Amino acid sequence: MTDSVYRNHFTTIIARTLSAVIFISIWILYMTFSNEEELKVEYFLAVVAVLALAVFCVSWRIWKLTTYTFTDSELVVFKNTVWKAKVEIRYDRMASVQVVRGFWNMIFGTSTLKFNVNSAVNSRNAEATLVLRKDLADELRETINNRMFGKFTTSLQEDTDIPSMIRVTNAEVVIHSLLGQPTWSIVFSLLMLLYSVWGLATGSAGNFIIGAAMFVFTMAVPVVKVIIKYGNYRIYRIGDTITVHSGLFVTSRKSFKVGKVNSARMRSPLVPRILGMCTLEAEVVGAMDDMGIPLICPLKKKAVVRDFMKQILPEFYLEEEVIHQGPVTLGIMAVKSVPAAAVWLAASLIIRDVYADDLDSIWLNVILIIGIAGAAVILAYMASRYRVRTFSSGEKLFRITRGGFDIADEYLMYDRVQIAGVSSGPIQRRYGLGTLRIMTLSSVGYRDIRSGIFPMDVIVQVPETVIGRIRDGRYDYRECP
Amino acid sequence: MLGSDQFETDENGLTSDGYRCLEPSSKKAMYIVSLIIIVVAAAAAFAVVFFAKGDEYRWERIAAVAAFALVAAFRIVYPVIYYRRYRYRIAEDAVDIRRGVFVITHELVPIERIHQVEVSSGPILRMFNLADVAITTAGGTAYIQYLEKDEAEGIAAKLKDVVVNILQERD
Numbered sequence: 001m002t003d004s005v006y007r008n009h010f011t012t013i014i015a016r017t018l019s020a021v022i023f024i025s026i027w028i029l030y031m032t033f034s035n036e037e038e039l040k041v042e043y044f045l046a047v048v049a050v051l052a053l054a055v056f057c058v059s060w061r062i063w064k065l066t067t068y069t070f071t072d073s074e075l076v077v078f079k080n081t082v083w084k085a086k087v088e089i090r091y092d093r094m095a096s097v098q099v100v101r102g103f104w105n106m107i108f109g110t111s112t113l114k115f116n117v118n119s120a121v122n123s124r125n126a127e128a129t130l131v132l133r134k135d136l137a138d139e140l141r142e143t144i145n146n147r148m149f150g151k152f153t154t155s156l157q158e159d160t161d162i163p164s165m166i167r168v169t170n171a172e173v174v175i176h177s178l179l180g181q182p183t184w185s186i187v188f189s190l191l192m193l194l195y196s197v198w199g200l201a202t203g204s205a206g207n208f209i210i211g212a213a214m215f216v217f218t219m220a221v222p223v224v225k226v227i228i229k230y231g232n233y234r235i236y237r238i239g240d241t242i243t244v245h246s247g248l249f250v251t252s253r254k255s256f257k258v259g260k261v262n263s264a265r266m267r268s269p270l271v272p273r274i275l276g277m278c279t280l281e282a283e284v285v286g287a288m289d290d291m292g293i294p295l296i297c298p299l300k301k302k303a304v305v306r307d308f309m310k311q312i313l314p315e316f317y318l319e320e321e322v323i324h325q326g327p328v329t330l331g332i333m334a335v336k337s338v339p340a341a342a343v344w345l346a347a348s349l350i351i352r353d354v355y356a357d358d359l360d361s362i363w364l365n366v367i368l369i370i371g372i373a374g375a376a377v378i379l380a381y382m383a384s385r386y387r388v389r390t391f392s393s394g395e396k397l398f399r400i401t402r403g404g405f406d407i408a409d410e411y412l413m414y415d416r417v418q419i420a421g422v423s424s425g426p427i428q429r430r431y432g433l434g435t436l437r438i439m440t441l442s443s444v445g446y447r448d449i450r451s452g453i454f455p456m457d458v459i460v461q462v463p464e465t466v467i468g469r470i471r472d473g474r475y476d477y478r479e480c481p
Numbered sequence: 482m483l484g485s486d487q488f489e490t491d492e493n494g495l496t497s498d499g500y501r502c503l504e505p506s507s508k509k510a511m512y513i514v515s516l517i518i519i520v521v522a523a524a525a526a527f528a529v530v531f532f533a534k535g536d537e538y539r540w541e542r543i544a545a546v547a548a549f550a551l552v553a554a555f556r557i558v559y560p561v562i563y564y565r566r567y568r569y570r571i572a573e574d575a576v577d578i579r580r581g582v583f584v585i586t587h588e589l590v591p592i593e594r595i596h597q598v599e600v601s602s603g604p605i606l607r608m609f610n611l612a613d614v615a616i617t618t619a620g621g622t623a624y625i626q627y628l629e630k631d632e633a634e635g636i637a638a639k640l641k642d643v644v645v646n647i648l649q650e651r652d
Binding site: 417420422448463467475 | 574583584585593618623
């Protein structure tokens with residue numbers, strides 16, 4: 001492969017200028033009308049024109065002085081603007097390559113290529129972003145895939161000839177958008193909806209607007225974003241490269257090597273858990289979407305997801321004996337949870353007593369109900385955490401199940417563990433128990449994963465195995481990010 | 482593994498399995514940190530007592546004084562126990578750190594995972610010629626705290642050499 005030099009497609013200048021014009025216009029109009037002033041059209045147009053010209057000139061200069069060079073071994077981004085920078089990204093350090101077609105891409109017939117490296121630093125943003133004409137972007141991506149992943153398929157072949165390894169209907173995507181969020185988020189959104197309905201019923205416009213706005217931002221918008229993001233979902237694996245292709249209007253194609261997967265997770269919020277459903281997620285730097293979910297499979301029946309995991313990520317599948325928390329653990333957890341529940345109930349009774357003369361009996365009863373319900377939730381959470389948290393270990397992998405109402409099975413490789421530790425409080429020490437703490441790379445930097453409370457001789461094998469595999473040569477750095 | 486007897490040391494300052502303890506001057510640095518925290522807590526409690534006058538704020542004043550008493554008692558005892566229990570070991574392939582007051586933690590950092598080593602020293606540590614060593618991996622950072630400055634520099638240099646040797650062997 002000879003060195004190929006590219007610049008961003010020139011329409012990035014137009015897109016940036018138009019975005020600035022729209023933003024500036026909205027801001028000026030907002031400031032004008034919020035101060036109840038009259039809009040002078042000629043001044044408005046003059047200001048917008050001057051600012052648009054300034055943005056255009058700056059954008060043109062950046063476009064002109066920024067080059068992307070693809071060599072045999074690396075991508076070199078050279079920015080010769082006021083802040084000069086030279087970024088060199090080796091292909092063997094790249095974790096994922098993503099092709100995104102957003103609004104401006106659709107308008108101008110371009111695609112955006114995003115390149116991510118496997119590092120906790122700046123993991124959320126791509127290391128390099130390049131906008132090219134669509135066919136050129138597909139051609140370049142195919143060439144880079146050959147270098148990175150050893151893939152020899154074209155984008156057209158991927159779109160037409162390679163079937164998805166699991167069928168995901170748009171109806172399932174809708175269900176995932178509604179039920180796949182954390183339970184606390186759904187409960188909060190529903191409370192805001194109730195608050196807005198109460199505002200409407202009592203004729204309080206302010207309460208209605210606040211409640212409705214909170215409901216829209218915490219529930220409606222994320223649901224719509226997920227549906228748009230994961231509509232037409234396809235996923236397949238060729239060799240050791242996984243490709244996820246999705247999007248109703250904004251299409252995205254992400255590829256990453258299995259070797260860059262830091263951990264896998266089967267996640268079940270409360271309602272899907274009751275329905276026997278879960279998602280499958282993989283922590284790969286740069287493969288995260290705007291909602292923070294590195295998705296491999298949306299919500300489906302647990303047995304289906306488990307079977308799919310055996311196909312798509314067999315390296316992370318573990319079927320070993322599960323160790324549950326012992327009965328002493330419930331007592332240890334009760335030491336924190338029972339006083340917490342008592343404090344919550346006591347606080348509600350005190351508040352009820354303080355406001356006894358100022359509030360109607362209905363509101364006093366509401367406060368009492370909140371107090372009792374809150375205490376019950378705390379105790380129920382404790383009981384659920386005691387029941388669901390498990391641990392199991394194999395030769396290369398171990399699994400930590402954590403959570404209370406929402407649960408997650410975390411599948412981790414010993415060779416991907418960065419820091420391992422065990423901790424033990426005074427009561428735990430008395431019974432030879434402890435908690436495992438693992439720090440590993442994730443899609444957004446690094447993750448701190450804590451297990452339940454287990455016998456020390458069970459969990460201490462994790463840090464000992466991590467070191468043992470390095471000492472005896474079972475750990476191969478070439479297979480790890 | 483984390484029983485209190487694991488922190489007993491011999492005349493060389495090593496535990497039975499080769500862990501080192503902190504310098505005595507580190508306790509003084511911890512006491513100064515505790516003093517600062519106690520002063521801040523006292524100021525907060527005083528503010529509540531001074532401004533929340535009247536019988537209707539009696540419980541708030543009691544709660545503020547009680548909270549201050551708890552914080553003060555904890556911070557007085559904390560340096561003694563933390564110093565007695567803090568242990569670290571730089572082995573051939575891993576950095577081991579044990580520490581804690583109520584919750585005792587044993588942290589293991591494989592040297593093979595280390596990306597960066599940094600020695601830092603704030604104003605309180607500099608008063609006693611002490612420093613912290615921050616060991617950064619791709620998945621987070623571990624700290625060896627309250628080391629004598631030369632010891633900290635020596636550990637950082639040793640870890641950097643080992644990491645460079647590992648990388649050179651791979652090339």
